[in-house]
Amino acid sequence: MRIFLFIAALLAAPLCAPALSPLAPSEALALQPDEILKDPALEARAREISKELRCLVCQNQSIDDSDATLARDLRILVRDRLTAGDTDTEAVDFIVERYGDFVLLRPPFKNSTLILWIGPGVIFAIGIFGVTLWHRRRRVAVAAPVAPLSADERARVDAMLAEKPDQ
Amino acid sequence: MIAEIGHYAVVLAFMLSIAQGILPLIGAHRNDTALMGVAAPAACGQFMFVLIAFCALTYAYVVSDFSVALVAQTSHTLKPMLYKVSGVWGNHEGSMLLWILILALFGLMVARFGRNLPAGLRARVLGIQGLIGIGFLAFLLFTSNPFLRLDPAPFEGQGLNPLLQDPGLAFHPPFLYLGYVGFSMAFSFAVAALIEGRVDPAWARWVRPWTLVAWTALTIGIALGSWWAYYELGWGGWWFWDPVENASFLPWLVGTALLHSALVVERRDTLKSWTILLAIIAFGMSLLGTFLVRSGLLTSVHTFATDPERGVFILGLLIVVIGGSLVLYAIRAPMLKGGGLFAPVSREGALVLNNLLLATATAVVFLGTLYPLALDAIGGGKVSVGAPFFNATFVPLMVPLLIACPVGAMMAWKRGDLPGVVGRLKVAVGLALLVVLATVMIDGNTDIVAALAMGVAAWLVGGAAVDLAERTGLFRISLSDTLRRAANLPRSAWGTAIAHSALGIMVAGITASSSWQTERIQIVRPGDTVELAGYEVTFKGAGNVPGPNYTALRGTFELTANGRRVTMLYPEKRDYPAEKSSTTEAAIHTTPIADVYVVLGDSDGKGGWATRIYHNPLVPWIWAGAIFMAIGGMVSLSDRRLRVGAPKRAARKTPVAEAA
Numbered sequence A: 001m002r003i004f005l006f007i008a009a010l011l012a013a014p015l016c017a018p019a020l021s022p023l024a025p026s027e028a029l030a031l032q033p034d035e036i037l038k039d040p041a042l043e044a045r046a047r048e049i050s051k052e053l054r055c056l057v058c059q060n061q062s063i064d065d066s067d068a069t070l071a072r073d074l075r076i077l078v079r080d081r082l083t084a085g086d087t088d089t090e091a092v093d094f095i096v097e098r099y100g101d102f103v104l105l106r107p108p109f110k111n112s113t114l115i116l117w118i119g120p121g122v123i124f125a126i127g128i129f130g131v132t133l134w135h136r137r138r139r140v141a142v143a144a145p146v147a148p149l150s151a152d153e154r155a156r157v158d159a160m161l162a163e164k165p166d167q
Numbered sequence B: 001m002i003a004e005i006g007h008y009a010v011v012l013a014f015m016l017s018i019a020q021g022i023l024p025l026i027g028a029h030r031n032d033t034a035l036m037g038v039a040a041p042a043a044c045g046q047f048m049f050v051l052i053a054f055c056a057l058t059y060a061y062v063v064s065d066f067s068v069a070l071v072a073q074t075s076h077t078l079k080p081m082l083y084k085v086s087g088v089w090g091n092h093e094g095s096m097l098l099w100i101l102i103l104a105l106f107g108l109m110v111a112r113f114g115r116n117l118p119a120g121l122r123a124r125v126l127g128i129q130g131l132i133g134i135g136f137l138a139f140l141l142f143t144s145n146p147f148l149r150l151d152p153a154p155f156e157g158q159g160l161n162p163l164l165q166d167p168g169l170a171f172h173p174p175f176l177y178l179g180y181v182g183f184s185m186a187f188s189f190a191v192a193a194l195i196e197g198r199v200d201p202a203w204a205r206w207v208r209p210w211t212l213v214a215w216t217a218l219t220i221g222i223a224l225g226s227w228w229a230y231y232e233l234g235w236g237g238w239w240f241w242d243p244v245e246n247a248s249f250l251p252w253l254v255g256t257a258l259l260h261s262a263l264v265v266e267r268r269d270t271l272k273s274w275t276i277l278l279a280i281i282a283f284g285m286s287l288l289g290t291f292l293v294r295s296g297l298l299t300s301v302h303t304f305a306t307d308p309e310r311g312v313f314i315l316g317l318l319i320v321v322i323g324g325s326l327v328l329y330a331i332r333a334p335m336l337k338g339g340g341l342f343a344p345v346s347r348e349g350a351l352v353l354n355n356l357l358l359a360t361a362t363a364v365v366f367l368g369t370l371y372p373l374a375l376d377a378i379g380g381g382k383v384s385v386g387a388p389f390f391n392a393t394f395v396p397l398m399v400p401l402l403i404a405c406p407v408g409a410m411m412a413w414k415r416g417d418l419p420g421v422v423g424r425l426k427v428a429v430g431l432a433l434l435v436v437l438a439t440v441m442i443d444g445n446t447d448i449v450a451a452l453a454m455g456v457a458a459w460l461v462g463g464a465a466v467d468l469a470e471r472t473g474l475f476r477i478s479l480s481d482t483l484r485r486a487a488n489l490p491r492s493a494w495g496t497a498i499a500h501s502a503l504g505i506m507v508a509g510i511t512a513s514s515s516w517q518t519e520r521i522q523i524v525r526p527g528d529t530v531e532l533a534g535y536e537v538t539f540k541g542a543g544n545v546p547g548p549n550y551t552a553l554r555g556t557f558e559l560t561a562n563g564r565r566v567t568m569l570y571p572e573k574r575d576y577p578a579e580k581s582s583t584t585e586a587a588i589h590t591t592p593i594a595d596v597y598v599v600l601g602d603s604d605g606k607g608g609w610a611t612r613i614y615h616n617p618l619v620p621w622i623w624a625g626a627i628f629m630a631i632g633g634m635v636s637l638s639d640r641r642l643r644v645g646a647p648k649r650a651a652r653k654t655p656v657a658e659a660a
Helices: A002-011 A040-052 A069-083 A088-099 A111-143 A151-162 B002-030 B039-062 B069-074 B081-089 B092-116 B119-143 B167-196 B201-232 B243-268 B272-294 B297-302 B308-335 B347-377 B387-410 B418-424 B426-443 B448-472 B479-488 B491-515 B620-637
Strands: B518-524 B529-532 B535-546 B551-561 B564-569 B572-576 B581-585 B587-590 B594-603 B609-617
Touching (some): A040 A069, A111 B387, B002 B039, B039 B069, B081 B092, B092 B119, B092 B167, B119 B167, B167 B201, B167 B243, B167 B308, B201 B243, B201 B581, B201 B620, B243 B347, B347 B387, B387 B448, B426 B448, B448 B479, B491 B609, B529 B609, B535 B594, B535 B609, B551 B587, B551 B594, B564 B587
Antiparallel strands (some): B518 B609, B551 B572, B587 B594
């Protein structure tokens, strides 16, 4: 089904990464040499932050992967904040303040994302509970005394046992 | 004329599917042999007519008949022949026709190879396949007709998206569809069993090969898509947790759970209603993926010009098929009585754990994919769910699954001996610890999580090897006896060991490539050398090179190691004038333990070129793992038990309906 993404992307606004939207003129690829910070430690932090931020005009791409101009602007913004002395959290908060939670690829834990975050855990717990319950019931059901065979059934069993196996 | 024949063939196939979907079901209900007998010839006829339609469309593409609207929109005379043919399914209408062709092919296979099935079950399975066929053929005819004409016909076509003009993507959709549609077989068997009101080991033995076929094909299809993304998208990633990727991953996860739970039904005659539910959900996920992509729901932020009629039709189909079968399930499932009892620590217990974890993992991917859409639909605001979310939720679920895998595979049925199994696995434990230690020593940075993950990978491979050694008595009995035992070992045991160790290979590839990737991004001028991971990459220059239907800007790089030339690398940027778009072609040097990956970017206008060079350790192991996994599936499929079919069912015992 992957291909449909590209058919979709083909028709989509050419704002986005050429990688996903080939209509765009050949733009530069993702992170550019001129954006990279001199300080490797700062740059490494900028890369980690970039992977958590969404390119807002793209289909599910981080600003680290995206070729869109907006993504480039955001990458430079992140680096500016870090150079200015922001901590990672401050830099991310600065961007969230301007673009909203939508920019976070890992949605924050709040009321509107409650189901998203705890849903799988609840399902797992229900699963464990269900399996335990089922297992216990099965044991009880099988352990329950079985009605003795009637005379007729007894005779049929004897007949079957007396029969020679087919093969 | 050919297009009209194709159109007419679709109409005939539609009529036959109606006959196939109604008469055999009535026949099976009334025990009317004549009506049940309609199923097989109808399925053969349906396949024949869909094949005619498919050939007609392919012909239109091959001869570039631009009077057919679809061909004019998605083909071009200059396109290489391979992509003219693969262009048939590189668009909405054609891909739906391929979907239906594969559906009809499965119907044909049941009609042809299902002779050992009880007549009633066979008629019902084919009838349900017919019903699915009605839905999709109607969808094709009424909303997505590929044979519509264009008048006047244009002189030249608009061309196919260049991203799709790639060997990896040419074969990606057929495999994916073989998987998607393959789960319709498990679904049809499940619904037929619900109608009959009984599920027994024989049923599971009939269902398993179909599920294996679907699962194997889906594995290959997803791997092809991921491999393509790796070499084509140009930033070295291979999985993006993209909604469309997730749409294909969901049926794979459920299908994997189904393969394992069907094993319990086959061997131990229990977990029946759960297995039926999984079969329904597996196909439901396939349909959901189709709906999500076909309706354009996923791309709505980009105002994707979609036809709402199509989305509504598929949504309706989804509701009828899944809703209907779930209602049937709710009515009938309580009547399915389980057989064998088992202790929590046993093979069955391990497989239940496998299913529990896979089901939760499915829930994670499902929620992550659909939650943003659902929240937006109810006006709850926009939220992004991307790779960081999935890495934080999906991976922790996989860890216990992978650790439990070798233990579960060696556990005895009914009542297992956990300390005993772990004791027998001591070689694998030792191997895993050794790998962890070695990784920490080589890495130096002591990325302890990555080292542990490599240990898990070794544990999986070692566990599978120990299992085989135990079964064949390796080192305990004479070599000739071991070989004889190995030859007599059921193929399914080999398949299991191959697939489980393949999982280990894949885990190693994923861990190493994401933990120890080296990346160099810079401007290079001719003569510049970039060093990474023991290699030197020297830029020689860039120039234009003509292609069949594109012009390429090709960079020339020399790859050397310690001054000795390894190979030349030619990354390209291709410009497709007909389609007015371009693609990047990374140049990749693959060795068994790593890839060197070079991408050419833009010129800086002063004689320099932006370049991205990666060293991706063990990345080929990801796809090697997928291939081995598929091989495991095929080996298992060749098992004699599946080939000769199920043992004869005993004469019908007390009907379940009466017993309940």
